[in-house]
Amino acid sequence: MVGAACALYAGRAGLDVVLVDRGPVAGGTTGAGEGNLLVSDKEPGPELDLALLSGRLWAELAQEFGAAVEYEAKGGVVVASSSGGLAALERFAEGQRAAGVVAEPVAGDALYELEPHLAPGLPGAVHYPQDCQVMPALAAAHLIRASGARLLTGHTVTDVLRAPDGPVRGVRTDRGDIHAPAVVNATGTWGGELAALAGVPLPVLPRRGFVLVTEPLPRKVRHKVYAADYVADVASDSAALQTSPVVEGTAAGPILIGASRERVGFDRTFSLPAVRALAAGATRLFPFLEQVRALRSYLGFRPYMPDHLPAVGPDPRVPGLYHACGHEGAGIGLATGTGRLIAQALTGGTPDLDLTPFRPDRFAEEAA
Amino acid sequence: MTDPNDPNHAAVLPHLAVIGAGPAGLAATVAAASRGVRVTLLDSAAQEGGQFYRQPAAELRARRPQALHHEWRTWERLRNGLRTHVDAGAVRHLTDHHVWLVERGSEGFTVHALLGPEQEEPVEVRADAVLLATGGYEKVLPFPGWTLPGVVTAGGAQAMLKGALAVSGRTAVVAGTGPLLLPVATGLAAAGVEVAALVESADPKAFAGRTGALAAQPGKLAEGAGYAARLLRHRVKVLARHTVVEAHGTERLEAVTVAALDGDGRVRHGRERRIACDTLAVGHGMLPHTDLAGTLGCRLDGLAVYVDEEQRTDVPGVWAAGETTGIGGSALSLAEGHIAGRSAAARLRGTEPDPRAWAAAAKVRDRLRAFFAALDSVYAPPAHWTEQVTDDTVVCRCEEVTGGAVRQAVAELGAGDLRTVKLLTRAGMGWCQGRVCAPAVAGLAGCELTPSRRPFARPVPLGVLARAGEPESD
Numbered sequence: 001m002v003g004a005a006c007a008l009y010a011g012r013a014g015l016d017v018v019l020v021d022r023g024p025v026a027g028g029t030t031g032a033g034e035g036n037l038l039v040s041d042k043e044p045g046p047e048l049d050l051a052l053l054s055g056r057l058w059a060e061l062a063q064e065f066g067a068a069v070e071y072e073a074k075g076g077v078v079v080a081s082s083s084g085g086l087a088a089l090e091r092f093a094e095g096q097r098a099a100g101v102v103a104e105p106v107a108g109d110a111l112y113e114l115e116p117h118l119a120p121g122l123p124g125a126v127h128y129p130q131d132c133q134v135m136p137a138l139a140a141a142h143l144i145r146a147s148g149a150r151l152l153t154g155h156t157v158t159d160v161l162r163a164p165d166g167p168v169r170g171v172r173t174d175r176g177d178i179h180a181p182a183v184v185n186a187t188g189t190w191g192g193e194l195a196a197l198a199g200v201p202l203p204v205l206p207r208r209g210f211v212l213v214t215e216p217l218p219r220k221v222r223h224k225v226y227a228a229d230y231v232a233d234v235a236s237d238s239a240a241l242q243t244s245p246v247v248e249g250t251a252a253g254p255i256l257i258g259a260s261r262e263r264v265g266f267d268r269t270f271s272l273p274a275v276r277a278l279a280a281g282a283t284r285l286f287p288f289l290e291q292v293r294a295l296r297s298y299l300g301f302r303p304y305m306p307d308h309l310p311a312v313g314p315d316p317r318v319p320g321l322y323h324a325c326g327h328e329g330a331g332i333g334l335a336t337g338t339g340r341l342i343a344q345a346l347t348g349g350t351p352d353l354d355l356t357p358f359r360p361d362r363f364a365e366e367a368a
Numbered sequence: 369m370t371d372p373n374d375p376n377h378a379a380v381l382p383h384l385a386v387i388g389a390g391p392a393g394l395a396a397t398v399a400a401a402s403r404g405v406r407v408t409l410l411d412s413a414a415q416e417g418g419q420f421y422r423q424p425a426a427e428l429r430a431r432r433p434q435a436l437h438h439e440w441r442t443w444e445r446l447r448n449g450l451r452t453h454v455d456a457g458a459v460r461h462l463t464d465h466h467v468w469l470v471e472r473g474s475e476g477f478t479v480h481a482l483l484g485p486e487q488e489e490p491v492e493v494r495a496d497a498v499l500l501a502t503g504g505y506e507k508v509l510p511f512p513g514w515t516l517p518g519v520v521t522a523g524g525a526q527a528m529l530k531g532a533l534a535v536s537g538r539t540a541v542v543a544g545t546g547p548l549l550l551p552v553a554t555g556l557a558a559a560g561v562e563v564a565a566l567v568e569s570a571d572p573k574a575f576a577g578r579t580g581a582l583a584a585q586p587g588k589l590a591e592g593a594g595y596a597a598r599l600l601r602h603r604v605k606v607l608a609r610h611t612v613v614e615a616h617g618t619e620r621l622e623a624v625t626v627a628a629l630d631g632d633g634r635v636r637h638g639r640e641r642r643i644a645c646d647t648l649a650v651g652h653g654m655l656p657h658t659d660l661a662g663t664l665g666c667r668l669d670g671l672a673v674y675v676d677e678e679q680r681t682d683v684p685g686v687w688a689a690g691e692t693t694g695i696g697g698s699a700l701s702l703a704e705g706h707i708a709g710r711s712a713a714a715r716l717r718g719t720e721p722d723p724r725a726w727a728a729a730a731k732v733r734d735r736l737r738a739f740f741a742a743l744d745s746v747y748a749p750p751a752h753w754t755e756q757v758t759d760d761t762v763v764c765r766c767e768e769v770t771g772g773a774v775r776q777a778v779a780e781l782g783a784g785d786l787r788t789v790k791l792l793t794r795a796g797m798g799w800c801q802g803r804v805c806a807p808a809v810a811g812l813a814g815c816e817l818t819p820s821r822r823p824f825a826r827p828v829p830l831g832v833l834a835r836a837g838e839p840e841s842d
Contacts, residue, residue, distance in 0.1 A: 024788040025781065031791050137791035141781035151782055215799065215827060252767075252794060257830075270663045270823045272471050272837055279834035290831030291488070296801055297823045 001030040001332050002324050003186035004140040005339030007147040010184075013343040017149035018178055020171065022156035025144060026137035029188050029331060032300025034211060034248070034256050035136040036224070037333040040076040040128035041231050043092070044099035046357035047309055051330070052100055053352055054337035055130055061336065064146070069139040070251045076131030076224040077106070077114055078231075079122055079285065086123045089228045093126045102129050117220050117288050131224050133248065136332045152178075160198035160321070168198065168320035182346055184322045189303040191311065191325030195360075200317045203363050204326045206301035208267065210260045210274045212282070215293045216253025224248040225285060226259075237306075239263035241274055245281030247289075255292070257282040259329065266301060302329045305363075312338050312358035313345055322346065323360040381406045382716035385479045385495035387467050387660065390418020391446075391698040392690025392705035393501030398449040399709025400499075401458040405716050408493050409450075410465040410481055416450060417443070418503055419527065420698040439698065446702075465491060468828045470498055470660050471837060477685065480836055482828065490832045497685040497716055498664075499708055500673065501701075502657040502825075504691035508544075509652050509749055510771070510808045512614045512761050518621025522552045522651030529555045537647030541624050543567035543612045546653040546747045547697070550595040556649070557602035564643050566599065567610045567626050569633075569750045613640065613756050615648055624648055633751030652749050654695040655807070659825040661688060668819050677730070678721060679708035687712050695744070700736040703729040754811045763812065764805040766798020774812045785815050796820065799827070 007019045021027065037058050042048040062071040080086035093103035104127040106114060111125050144151055152173070159172035160183060170179035185202075187194045195202035226246040239262065246258040260274040275297050283289045303326045305311065310331075311323040324342050327334045337353070344351045384400050386393045389411035401407045411418070421443045453459040464484035471478045476496045483489040506523040513519070518537065520528075522544060539562045542553040553566045599606060607626060613635055614625045627640040658666075661673045666681040668674060672694040675681055679689050689708035690701035706729045714721035723730065757763065759772030777783040777792040786802075786809060789795055795809050796802025801822050802809070810817040828836075 024783060024785050026788065026791055031787065137788070141777075141783075141792055145781060153782060153784060212830075212833075213797075214830070252797075254797075269665055272469070275823070276833060276836055279830045283830050283834050290834075291829055293827035293829050294824060294833055295799065295827050296797075298821070 001026070001033070001136055001140045001335045002188065002327065002338055003184070004143040004147070005335035006184050006186050006324050006342045007149040007339075008143045009339040009343035010346055011147040011149055013347045015343070015346060017147060018152060018180065019144060019147070019149040020152045020155045020157060020173060020178065022154070024153050025151070026140040028190070029300045029302060030136045030140050032211070032298055033136045033332050034246070034258055035070075035134045035139070035332050036330070037132040037134065038076060038224070038330065039096070039101050039130045040078055040103070040126070042096075044095050046353070047330070047334075048096070048099055048101070049353055050312075050334050050337045053340070054334050055132065057336035057340060058132060058134070058333075061143070065139070065142050068142050070135035071132065072134075072251060073129070073132045074223050074248070076128040076226070077111070077125050078128065078226055078228055079111070079118065079125045080228045081122065083123045085228050089126055092231065103127070104129070115222060115225055117286050118225070119285060119287050127223075133224065133250075134332065135251075139332070157194065157197065160194070162198070162318070166319055168318060182320050182322060184324055184342055184346075186324040188325050188327075188331060189301045191303055191323065195315075195323070198315075198318050198321050200315060200321070200361075201363070202311060202323065202326070202360055203306055204311075205263065205304045206266050207304040207328065208260070208262050208264050208299055208301055209258065209329065210271065210278060210297055210299045212257040212275060212278050212294050212297045214255040214257070214289070215295055217249070217255060217292065219249050220288065221247055221249040221255055221286065227281065227285065241277070243274065243277035243281055245278065245285050247282050247285055254295070255289070261302070261329075263304070268299065270297075303331065304328050309357055310334065310338065311360040312341055313355040313360065315360045317361055382497070383408065383495045384497050384499060384712050384716060385410065385477065385493055386499045386501060387411075387470070387479065388418065388501035388503055388690070389413065389416040389461070390501060390503050390690060390701065391420055392503070392701035392708070393418070393499070394446045394450060395702045395705030396499050396501060396687075396689055396709035396712070397459055398446060398453065399706045400713040401453040403710065403713035403717070405713045407453070407459045408462060408495065409459060410462045410467055410479060410493065412464065412466045412484060414463050416447065416461065416463075419523065420701075442702065462491070462493070466826055467660065468824050468826045469836070470664055472664055472683070472685070478837055482826070482832065487826070488829055488832070490836065492837070497687065497712055499687040499689065499712055500661050500681075500692055501688070501690045501705060502660060502692045504654040504656050504695050505803060507652045507655050507807050508650060508804065509753055509811065510761055510763050510805075511612060511756050512758050513617065513621075514615055514650070515762055515765060516615050516617045516621045517619070518617065518646055519615055519648045519650060522548050522649045525647070525649035526552050526555060529559055537561060539564050539645045540647035540649060541565050541567060541612070541626075541643055541645045542649045543624070543626070544651045545569045545749055546651060547743060548651055548654070550592070550599070552649050552651075553604055554595055554598040554602065557598070557604055561647070563602065563604045564645050565605045565607050565626065567607045567612055569609065569611045569629060570747045572608050611635065611750050611753070611756075612648065612650065616642075621646055621648055629750050633753075635750075635752075635756065652807075653747060654691065656692045656694060658692055658819055659822045661686070661692065662819065662821060663823050663825075671817065671819055677723065678711035679704055680711065694737070694740070696736055696740040700733060700740065703733040703736065707733065757808070757812060763808050764793075764795035764798065764802075766800050767794040767796075769793045769795040769805075771812055774809055778813050783813065786810055786813065786818055786820065789813050
């Protein structure tokens with residue numbers, strides 16, 4: 001998805017773009033994502049700024065692609081399970097409002113007008129109308145098509161070509177060399193591997209997540225609904241399994257249930273404990289789901305970086321190398337802003353946001 | 369009745385869970401139970417037998433159910449063996465149990481099932497080892513009109529004959545490819561249905577070039593000759609190297625158009641003919657059921673579960689037998705089940721099995737595998753069957769995805785494999801999880817049919833999933 005957005009904005013900035021992927025379109029984490037475009041789970045800071053920029057760009061793209069990418073400005077509802085939790089949530093929302101987020105406190109009764117099928121007795125919630133959703137694989141495919149980029153799927157990059165004095169000259173693939181004065185690393189969870197081919201470290205690690213998909217239903221869950229502890233899990237550094245229910249209906253009918261997080265490398269083994277915890281959390285929020293059947297579950301690997309911020313922008317260690325990866329679970333949402341910032345960096349324009357917090361070499365300094 | 373989950377039972381004999389009570393599962397159960405292992409046999413049907421030995425519902429009081437089966441004596445021996453072991457408490461037979469997941473834990477396996485037909489109440493069985501005998505399912509390729517009422521799968525028609533002793537419809541066409549079409553056509557004819565034609569896309573001459581493996585199975589050839597005689601007796605017209613290009617009807621099926629195929633597997637235009645019928649039984653072979661094995665992490669060999677000489681998968685404690693390891697009919701399933709049951713029993717009791725003890729079964733297995741490999745290369749859908757699929761033909765029935773949508777995903781959005789087509793079109797995302805449409809989608813996308821990951825072998829209520837495997841749910 002991030003690569004697709006980079007291709008779109010770079011192409012629209014007048015650059016000649018070749019998009020290379022070892023697999024098919026949306027074959028990595030994109031195809032395993034829910035398509036969250038969230039501001040609600042982000043605390044004030046650089047990631048929230050990028051999310052707000054990205055949200056505006058997604059709304060623009062929705063004018064162009066709307067139905068084809070199943071864009072839906074459904075809004076998010078973050079539910080507190082205790083009065084103490086509600087107070088913490090409201091303090092969190094207050095900080096977000098100061099940073100430009102629309103966050104509306106919802107008292108008990110009004111909550112059931114927003115989401116009539118929620119479990120009874122919940123103290124309250126915060127409503128985030130800016131939270132949206134797209135269908136990630138469709139979004140990636142349509143952005144690529146609109147970008148005009150030359151798409152080379154099934155091409156594995158085996159090396160980053162560099163001139164004797166350092167700057168990149170393109171990439172080597174298993175099906176031939178591609179010459180270019182700039183290379184954008186949008187390889188998501190595998191971003192560290194590509195950086196290594198260019199001779200620089202970039203600490204991107206996989207953080208596994210499962211998603212449960214139910215049978216198709218008439219719309220019963222209207223927003224993206226999640227428990228307040230989700231925010232804490234997103235920001236956590238723990239390697240152990242964490243689950244906090246994120247429940248949402250989709251345009252196509254099934255309800256999607258996320259989100260588990262665990263650092264277990266690239267292990268694709270099905271995990272009943274992870275999926276069971278998702279089901280338990282979702283049925284606690286929406287008791288009617290007890291009888292609803294799960295048809296399938298799938299897993300993906302979020303590209304996790306130690307400070308939970310992506311690497312976006314030029315790599316000062318390798319002239320001509322740009323990074324656009326490490327967005328953890330927010331890559332779909334943050335793709336548009338990232339693509340715009342990369343295009344601005346590639347064309348020497350002034351970036352819409354300060355790239356300093358996203359510097360790709362920020363970890364090297366710590367290690368040194 | 370004894371409870372195999374009760375640790376006080378039977379001096380804690382090792383416990384094997386066998387999933388599937390068709391020929392492979394029954395043979396495995398009897399073989400293992402005879403050799404000092406407790407067995408729990410789980411199956412989704414109300415009676416043992418699987419698809420091959422499907423029995424008429426007891427309340428129909430069939431006088432001669434054997435009329436619909438061959439190898440009736442083998443079946444009686446298996447059934448009696450099962451009953452003896454059940455009566456002796458060595459086997460627990462759980463009917464109407466729909467297994468949705470087998471979980472591997474540090475101390476063995478947990479088989480998660482839903483109690484049928486509602487499939488809402490969970491049942492969990494713990495075992496030291498599992499033997500997957502989950503069989504196969506029918507492959508059906510789409511063509512215009514295939515979703516009309518009156519179009520059924522060949523296996524579905526046979527199941528109706530065996531289970532209900534009846535079929536709806538008076539005039540039928542049996543079409544597609546594969547050895548299943550013969551018993552379906554003769555069975556329908558024997559049940560009083562007028563079989564207007566048996567339309568087989570394979571070329572009978574293709575058998576000639578593969579006489580080696582085929583001639584090594586004189587029994588199988590005699591079986592084929594028997595069907596030929598019965599087709600003749602019932603005056604069933606056999607159209608070899610023909611295919612159904614369209615099914616017609618408004619409310620339901622009224623007729624089909626069949627056409628001859630040329631040497632390249634293309635429809636010869638101008639050679640179509642229309643045949644009136646109210647039933648079309650269509651099938652294009654079988655595919656192995658591998659969902660449970662896949663979730664356990666068993667290696668697949670192409671579309672089938674990989675097994676070694678002892679029928680062991682590459683996951684310790686998991687055996688597989690029958691069509692889940694490759695399509696090959698009941699006799700092969702029996703041989704594999706027998707070997708798997710003996711191997712599992714020996715290893716669960718801590719002894720090294722002696723393959724010489726099952727040499728006869730192994731010989732049968734090797735011969736039949738060669739035979740079905742040869743058969744498989746003969747019975748193939750027409751090479752260019754996708755040309756008949758129009759852009760408005762529904763390919764994925766669950767999600768109502770058309771042939772045109774699949775082609776668009778490939779041509780315009782860059783999809784080149786099953787998973788990407790699914791992501792971009794929803795083909796295969798619905799209730800059946802692509803079990804029906806995956807071969808068709810692969811054909812239209814021009815890519816290889818690869819096994820899909822389906823963590824749940826069947827849909828499971830979230831309330832059941834939320835409590836699955838918790839200690840108190842025993």
